[in-house]
Amino acid sequence: MSTTQFDVSTILLDKVADWLTQTSLAGENLETIVRGFCERIAAAGLPIARVNLSFSMLHPLYDALGFTWKRSSGMSVEGYRHDPAGKPERFLLSPYFYLLSNNLEHLRRRIDVDGPHEFPVLDELKAEGVTDYLAFLQPFGGQSTQGMMGSWSTDGKEGFSDAMIAALLRLQNHLAVAAKMAVLGKLADNMLTTYLGGNAGKRVLNGQIRRGDGDTIRAALVMGDMRESTVLAEKEGRQAYIDTLNHFFDAIAAPFNRGGGEILSFMGDGFLAVYPCGRHKDPSKIACQTALNAVFKAQARVAELNKERRSDGLGDIRYGIGLHVGNVMFGNVGLKDRLTFSAFGSAVNEVQRLQGLTKKYSREVIASQAFATYCGGDWVTLGEEKLRGVGQKVTVLLPKSSEQTAQLDDAYDQVTYDGLSDAEQVMLLHRDGKTQDRRPMIDKFMQ
Numbered sequence: 001m002s003t004t005q006f007d008v009s010t011i012l013l014d015k016v017a018d019w020l021t022q023t024s025l026a027g028e029n030l031e032t033i034v035r036g037f038c039e040r041i042a043a044a045g046l047p048i049a050r051v052n053l054s055f056s057m058l059h060p061l062y063d064a065l066g067f068t069w070k071r072s073s074g075m076s077v078e079g080y081r082h083d084p085a086g087k088p089e090r091f092l093l094s095p096y097f098y099l100l101s102n103n104l105e106h107l108r109r110r111i112d113v114d115g116p117h118e119f120p121v122l123d124e125l126k127a128e129g130v131t132d133y134l135a136f137l138q139p140f141g142g143q144s145t146q147g148m149m150g151s152w153s154t155d156g157k158e159g160f161s162d163a164m165i166a167a168l169l170r171l172q173n174h175l176a177v178a179a180k181m182a183v184l185g186k187l188a189d190n191m192l193t194t195y196l197g198g199n200a201g202k203r204v205l206n207g208q209i210r211r212g213d214g215d216t217i218r219a220a221l222v223m224g225d226m227r228e229s230t231v232l233a234e235k236e237g238r239q240a241y242i243d244t245l246n247h248f249f250d251a252i253a254a255p256f257n258r259g260g261g262e263i264l265s266f267m268g269d270g271f272l273a274v275y276p277c278g279r280h281k282d283p284s285k286i287a288c289q290t291a292l293n294a295v296f297k298a299q300a301r302v303a304e305l306n307k308e309r310r311s312d313g314l315g316d317i318r319y320g321i322g323l324h325v326g327n328v329m330f331g332n333v334g335l336k337d338r339l340t341f342s343a344f345g346s347a348v349n350e351v352q353r354l355q356g357l358t359k360k361y362s363r364e365v366i367a368s369q370a371f372a373t374y375c376g377g378d379w380v381t382l383g384e385e386k387l388r389g390v391g392q393k394v395t396v397l398l399p400k401s402s403e404q405t406a407q408l409d410d411a412y413d414q415v416t417y418d419g420l421s422d423a424e425q426v427m428l429l430h431r432d433g434k435t436q437d438r439r440p441m442i443d444k445f446m447q
Contacts, residue, residue, distance in 0.1 A: 012044035016171060020178040025059055028273050030065065030182040031077060037175055038069035046164060049130055053150035066408050095119050095135040096149060106169075108133045127155055132159030138172060140180045153264050166428060218279050220287040220325045220371065221347060222294070223355040225270035227318035241282055245269055249303040249415045255294040260287070270355075272348065274328065281374070288325055288375035292399060295321060295365055322355030323367035324371055325374055347390065353387045369395040 012028065019040060023033050038051050054066040069075040095107050098119070111126050111133060120131060124300065128155045139147040153170055154160055160168075225234075226248055233241040256261045256273035264272045273294075277287035298321070306316040326347030334388055350368065357366050361382050372379045378400035384393040 001324055008161075008167045009045060010167075012169050013041075013171060016040045017042060017174045020171075020174045024178040024181045028182065030179060031067070033175075033178050033182055034067045035069065035075050037171075037178075041168075041171065046167065046241065048152060049128070049149065049152050049155040050125070050153040051147060052153075053121050053179075055148055068415065093120055095121065095133070095151070098136075099135060099137050108160070108165075109133050120300075122141055129155040131155055131157065134160060134168065138176045140176065147168065156331050165215065169322040197316070200349075216327055216329050216345075217274075217276050218326070219277060219347075220275040220285070220291040220374075221328070221351040222261070222273040222291055222300075223270065223273075223322040223324075223351045224273075225320050227320060227359070229269040232317075237373055244317070247305060248302070248319070251305040252319060252321075254297045255297040255301065256291070257296065259290055261291065261294060270353075272409055284325055284374045285376065289373050289377075291323060291371075292367075292375050292377070295323070295378060296401070300363065311394070319364060320355050320358030321365045322351045322353070322358065322367065323371045324351035324354055325368070325371045326350070332375075349389055350387055350394070354394075354396065357385060361396075361398075363398055367399065369397065372399075374399045375435050 016037065020033070020037065023036065028036075035051055038048070042048055049071050051067075051069040054069070066078045067075055068078075095109070099105070099107055109122060109132075111117065111122050111131050112127075117123050119124070120129075125133060132152060132154045134153075136148055137147065140442065152160075154164075157188055186206050225247070229241075229245075232244060236244060247264065248269070253263055253266075253273070255261075256271075261273050261275045264274055273291075275287040275291050277283040291387040302317065302319065309316065324347060327345065327398050329345040352369055354366050358364060363382070367375075367379070379397040380400055382396050384395050386393050
């Protein structure tokens with residue numbers, strides 16, 4: 001049947017629009033919305049072979065989130081990280097760049113069987129049997145730096161009919177509204193997770209927002225701190241020191257933010273991590289062993305970092321880590337109109353003082369007797385110490401050297417990313433520019 005005779009059912013398409021409204025009100029995530037939308041327009045009879053959608057995100061790590069749905073294989077999802085390196089020629093030759101360069105909202109190209117095409121991506125789509133391609137830019141309104149970019153592709157013999165294009169443009173608006181709601185929800189989740197941590201962020205989103213709201217949990221505790229940071233700051237200068245501090249945290253703190261652990265807070269040049277556990281022996285043992293394994297990984301990572309610094313003519317970074325286990329109060333404290341979600345209590349104070357004892361004993365890691373007992377393994381007793389605020393002396397111990405300390409976990413290796421996709425490059429530009437005037441964006445990109 002020719003697409004010029006294709007009958008688009010407005011009843012079925014209205015059902016898709018209604019579904020988008022319902023998912024927005026229900027607070028569904030972006031992936032659910034995109035997947036459900038693509039499956040529903042295909043089920044409604046639109047001969048869509050491929051849908052590509054990218055959404056700009058306000059996120060400390062990612063610039064955009066991309067979805068590619070294919071009728072033959074379903075949907076794939078990819079997060080796009082910002083890369084300050086040079087821009088690939090592929091993007092400069094893409095339909096998306098053409099949209100931005102010419103201040104356009106839509107671009108349609110029929111894909112001929114013979115001969116090369118204006119945009120390289122069309123040759124790739126031709127190999128997949130695509131006959132017609134429609135790209136678009138959909139801002140989220142006003143001066144918003146967030147929006148949706150994407151394309152529709154069909155493998156219908158006659159390409160898109162006017163009725164199909166009209167249907168897609170109408171549904172595109174409904175999709176943009178649903179996506180905007182999901183992006184705003186994701187933004188809140190991203191910000192709280194990044195600045196408060198995963199567990200604390202969920203607690204705040206679930207309603208623990210009043211001063212005094214909180215719980216008491218049991219956890220293995222890790223307190224880490226950089227040594228001689230003041231000297232480094234004066235020697236390296238502001239920006240170099242900030243870079244050094246971030247490299248230090250990348251090396252030492254990352255192992256404690258996985259495997260059940262969570263960085264609760266960064267305090268100047270130090271951090272506090274917790275491994276929540278049950279109140280019985282076995283959960284406490286698992287939490288302490290997991291924390292100690294993370295310590296070994298952190299030591300190897302910092303050793304690798306210092307190796308790189310020495311090759312650059314820089315001095316080693318020194319540090320101290322304290323280990324403890326106990327009950328932690330976890331909740332909102334501060335002013336009525338300026339709160340922080342944090343951990344506090346005697347166990348937190350004790351692990352901080354244990355970390356400070358690494359200076360006295362010239363050791364990188366010191367643990368309490370309680371931590372060592374739950375953890376098991378080989379330990380060296382360093383002595384007994386009177387910790388401020390603790391009634392009786394505390395035995396402090398050092399973990400014996402392990403083969404694990406020489407192992408560098410794969411996660412330390414610098415993550416490499418493939419060349420940025422067309423959609424990613426566009427979303428970077430779309431994020432940084434204003435929808436009313438895209439020429440400054442293009443000029444900046446071309447520099």
